[in-house]
Amino acid sequence: MPAISVDTLTKSYGQTLALSDLSFEVEEGEVFGFLGPNGAGKSTTINVILDFIRPTAGQVTVLGLDAQAHSREIRSRTGVLPEGVETYDRLTARQHLEFAIDSKGADDDPEALLERVGLRDAIDKKAGGYSKGMSQRLMLAMALVGEPELLILDEPSTGLDPNGAREMREIVREESARGATVFFSSHIMEQVEAVCDRVGILRDGEMVAVDTVSGLRDSVGGGTSLRVTVDRINDDALQAVRSLPDVGGATVEGQNPPTLVVQVDGSKTTVLSTLEDRGIDVQDFSTTEASLEDVFQSYTTDTSTEVEAR
Amino acid sequence: MSTDTATGSGKTTSPSSSINLESVRAVAKKDFQDAVRSWMFWGLSIFFFVLLVAVTGTISYFGEEIAQQGVTTEALVLFVSQITRLVIPLIALILGWKAIAGERETGSIKILLSLPHSRKDVLLGKLIGRSAVLSVSLIVGFALAAIVVAALLGSFDPVDYVSLLVMAIIYGLAYTSIAVSLSSVTRSTTIAGAAMFGVFILFYIVWNAIQTVFQILMNRGTIEGVSYTQEVTGPDGTTQQIPMDRLPDWALFIDTIDPGNAFQNAITVLSSTGSSELGTSYPEVWFSSDVPFYLQNWFSFIILLLWIVVPIAIALYRFDRVDL
Numbered sequence: 001m002p003a004i005s006v007d008t009l010t011k012s013y014g015q016t017l018a019l020s021d022l023s024f025e026v027e028e029g030e031v032f033g034f035l036g037p038n039g040a041g042k043s044t045t046i047n048v049i050l051d052f053i054r055p056t057a058g059q060v061t062v063l064g065l066d067a068q069a070h071s072r073e074i075r076s077r078t079g080v081l082p083e084g085v086e087t088y089d090r091l092t093a094r095q096h097l098e099f100a101i102d103s104k105g106a107d108d109d110p111e112a113l114l115e116r117v118g119l120r121d122a123i124d125k126k127a128g129g130y131s132k133g134m135s136q137r138l139m140l141a142m143a144l145v146g147e148p149e150l151l152i153l154d155e156p157s158t159g160l161d162p163n164g165a166r167e168m169r170e171i172v173r174e175e176s177a178r179g180a181t182v183f184f185s186s187h188i189m190e191q192v193e194a195v196c197d198r199v200g201i202l203r204d205g206e207m208v209a210v211d212t213v214s215g216l217r218d219s220v221g222g223g224t225s226l227r228v229t230v231d232r233i234n235d236d237a238l239q240a241v242r243s244l245p246d247v248g249g250a251t252v253e254g255q256n257p258p259t260l261v262v263q264v265d266g267s268k269t270t271v272l273s274t275l276e277d278r279g280i281d282v283q284d285f286s287t288t289e290a291s292l293e294d295v296f297q298s299y300t301t302d303t304s305t306e307v308e309a310r
Numbered sequence: 311m312s313t314d315t316a317t318g319s320g321k322t323t324s325p326s327s328s329i330n331l332e333s334v335r336a337v338a339k340k341d342f343q344d345a346v347r348s349w350m351f352w353g354l355s356i357f358f359f360v361l362l363v364a365v366t367g368t369i370s371y372f373g374e375e376i377a378q379q380g381v382t383t384e385a386l387v388l389f390v391s392q393i394t395r396l397v398i399p400l401i402a403l404i405l406g407w408k409a410i411a412g413e414r415e416t417g418s419i420k421i422l423l424s425l426p427h428s429r430k431d432v433l434l435g436k437l438i439g440r441s442a443v444l445s446v447s448l449i450v451g452f453a454l455a456a457i458v459v460a461a462l463l464g465s466f467d468p469v470d471y472v473s474l475l476v477m478a479i480i481y482g483l484a485y486t487s488i489a490v491s492l493s494s495v496t497r498s499t500t501i502a503g504a505a506m507f508g509v510f511i512l513f514y515i516v517w518n519a520i521q522t523v524f525q526i527l528m529n530r531g532t533i534e535g536v537s538y539t540q541e542v543t544g545p546d547g548t549t550q551q552i553p554m555d556r557l558p559d560w561a562l563f564i565d566t567i568d569p570g571n572a573f574q575n576a577i578t579v580l581s582s583t584g585s586s587e588l589g590t591s592y593p594e595v596w597f598s599s600d601v602p603f604y605l606q607n608w609f610s611f612i613i614l615l616l617w618i619v620v621p622i623a624i625a626l627y628r629f630d631r632v633d634l
Contacts, residue, residue: 052423053633072328072426080424085417090347091340099340103333103425126347142421 001064003028003150003181004049009058011044011205018044019205022058026183031176033192034185036202037300042185043083045202046154049183050080063150076104079148083155083185087135089128093119096127096138097145106146113141118167132159140168144175151175151182157191169195189296201299208299226262226271229284233258237278241271257283327428327630337427337435338442345405345443354401354444358451361397363458365389370462383467386459387474387583394478395570398444399485399513403506405444406489409436410629411502419634429629437490437622444482448475473580481573484617491625517568524561534558538596556596563604566590569617575610 004026011019019041026032036042047053048060051071060067062074087096097110114120117137122130127138136159143151153172157165172182172195186192192199193213200210209216233252238260241250246266253259262271272282345351369385410433413419422432452475460466492505527533535555542550565571566589574589592605603609 047634050420050424052420054631072330072428075424076426078424080420082417082420082424085420087421088340088344088418090344095340095343099336100425102336102339103427105332139421143424 001028002026002061003030003063004032004183005059005061006045006049007059007061009045009048009060010056011041011048011053012056017205019048019055022202022205022207024200024207024210026181027198028181029176029179030197031172031182031184031195033196033199034183034202035189035192035199035296036185036187038187040187040202040300041205042187042202043154044205046083046152046183046185049152050075050078076146077148078150078152079143079145079180081136081139081143081151081153081156083158085139087127087130087138090126092124092126093138093141094123096142100142100145104146108145113144114138116144116171117141118164133161133164136160137164140171144171147178147180149180151180151184153182153184155185155187157186157188165191201296203300224264224268224287226260226264226268227253227286227288228260228262228272228275228282230258230260230275231281231283233260233280234278237275237280240274240278244270244274247271327430329428329430329434333427333431334434334438337422337432338438341409341436341439342442345439346446350405351443351447354447355450355454357397358448359455361393362386362390362452362455363462365393366455366459366462382463382465383470384581384583386463387470387577387581388587390474391477391574391577391583391588394474394481395573396514398478398482398573399510399570402440402444402482402485403489403510405440406486407493407502407506408499409440409490410494411496411499412493414497414634415499423634430626433490433494433622433626433629437487440490441483441486444486445479448478448482467582470581470583473577477573477577477580480576480614480618481569484569484572484614487618487622491621494625494629513568513570517565521557521561521565524557524564528555528557528561533561536596538598540595556592559602559605562590562592566605566610567613569614572610572613572617575607576614579607579610 002025006022006024009019009022010017022041022045034042034045044053048055049062049067051068051074054068063077065074067074091099093114094110097108097113100106101108101110111120111123114123117140119134119137119141122134127135130138136156140153140156143153151172156168160168169191172184176182176195182195184192184196196213198210198212199216201208201216238250238252241247241260241262244264246264248263248265250260250262253261260275264271268285268287272285275282366386369382369389410419413422419432423429427435452471456471459471488509489506492509493499493502496502496505524533528535536558537553537555539551540554542552544550566575571589577583578588589607589610592601594601
């Protein structure tokens with residue numbers, strides 16, 4: 001049984017189509033990265049999953065239960081970190097957690113939870129004085145209350161510094177090890193690739209790719225970028241490199257010393273020999289595998305041509 | 311897959327959430343905790359205290375005649391009820407206007423609804439939490455003032471005093487229900503605030519105007535008035551029967567619907583304060599037989615109860631059906 005099953009979900013606001021025929025499944029126990037640029041429909045999807053908004057068409061099932069008919073039951077077994085939410089200014093971290101514990105009928109210790117998210121020192125301070133990162137930590141602690149079967153984290157890294165983001169990923173790993181399913185939305189690939197078993201990329205309300213991290217990497221054609229440091233560069237040489245059949249593109253990056261960045265699929269030596277044939281001295285070169293960020297870019301930017309949606 | 315997924319697809323089930331009392335309690339408790347720390351709560355308590363003490367002081371300084379008649383608590387109830395009639399709606403509307411709309415605007419409603427609370431739980435919890443803030447501040451203000459009032463006034467009638475307090479709480483509950491309900495039908499606190507202001511204007515200006523309009527319409531013959539005979543004693547000692555017209559019962563009833571009138575009418579039932587001075591009152595000669603039940607003062611309790619129940623019932627129905 002999948003933890004979350006979204007089946008031909010459509011949501012429109014008047015003429016605007018926020019989600020169109022979206023279908024995907026999140027397996028029990030996995031860490032699923034829900035990736036997409038801002039405005040792609042990630043929050044809309046999560047809002048339907050939590051019954052904050054009602055679908056125009058389609059069906060969402062969470063933990064085997066209909067998301068609309070059994071929302072309370074679902075939310076009692078789910079921990080949620082909502083996006084872009086203000087905490088209650090006049091309540092302390094302890095009171096926030098006591099409210100969550102009380103609401104879920106759990107018996108967690110507020111101090112232990114705050115210790116986990118690194119907010120132990122601020123336990124009796126009012127949340128009104130918190131920084132954005134502190135509020136985010138508090139919300140994460142609230143999501144952890146009651147050892148939920150499913151964690152839904154909507155842009156959890158918002159407001160966190162790199163260290164905070166790393167700690168947050170650590171908690172995701174711990175929760176996953178405990179057996180929880182984690183549904184993790186983000187608009188930054190880097191945040192999800194480190195922790196997610198699978199990633200779904202959403203664009204304009206449609207899922208354009210669902211795969212494992214390595215699968216996604218392969219899907220953009222093993223794209224390697226070759227970085228060549230040369231003594232000088234001219235247009236003639238640049239054109240020659242660009243016209244090679246295996247080269248996807250070449251750009252000059254920096255002039256001192258001149259560096260060429262070449263997207264290449266096949267033989268790298270051809271590129272190097274082409275340059276040398278034109279009397280250009282290759283001083284150094286290196287190759288890098290296409291980063292997942294590049295993969296993400298290729299799926300979500302209009303300029304990409306090679307990528308086919310599904 | 312479970313069977314409910316099969317039945318759920320295809321047809322749109324009208325969303326209706328359940329009510330869980332534990333959830334309502336948790337939301338109300340959080341809301342009260344939140345509000346009790348605001349300046350509003352303590353400001354209100356002090357306000358009610360000062361109001362009572364000031365009115366009492368005025369009565370004891372200037373109202374020697376009232377004091378001699380031993381009806382000082384009645385006078386206090388009379389004055390204070392006039393002021394609270396105006397002030398409580400304002401306070402309740404200010405306390406309630408952001409209850410739901412504010413949480414939707416800041417997004418914190420998602421904190422409440424990410425936890426296993428239904429939308430109905432949240433609305434009821436908010437209503438109870440906000441009502442508790444108003445009620446507790448009334449109780450604190452009245453309790454502290456009781457000592458001063460009893461000391462300043464020659465005679466202190468606890469029944470009258472407590473009647474005023476109880477009715478002020480019920481009256482506050484009615485307006486809090488209106489405020490929380492209005493707050494739930496819009497996403498914008500600006501619209502919610504404007505709606506609150508509209509309600510205030512409705513009962514303070516429009517409602518009085520309606521009675522004047524009815525009177526004019528009756529004089530022009532558009533509304534058929536009810537005839538009655540007024541006995542007038544002439545200067546020579548003879549009595550004369552003069553036929554007169556009054557507004558029909560339904561028009562009078564509209565006047566009693568105003569929560570402010572209902573509040574004061576209900577006070578006259580509980581306390582010894584005269585009914586001719588408070589709320590609506592009609593001379594006996596207007597009615598050939600018994601006064602219709604819906605124009606009797608006890609009916610004002612029903613009216614106030616409806617003002618509590620009806621707005622929140624509509625809000626409970628509607629709030630289940632909106633996108634947050």
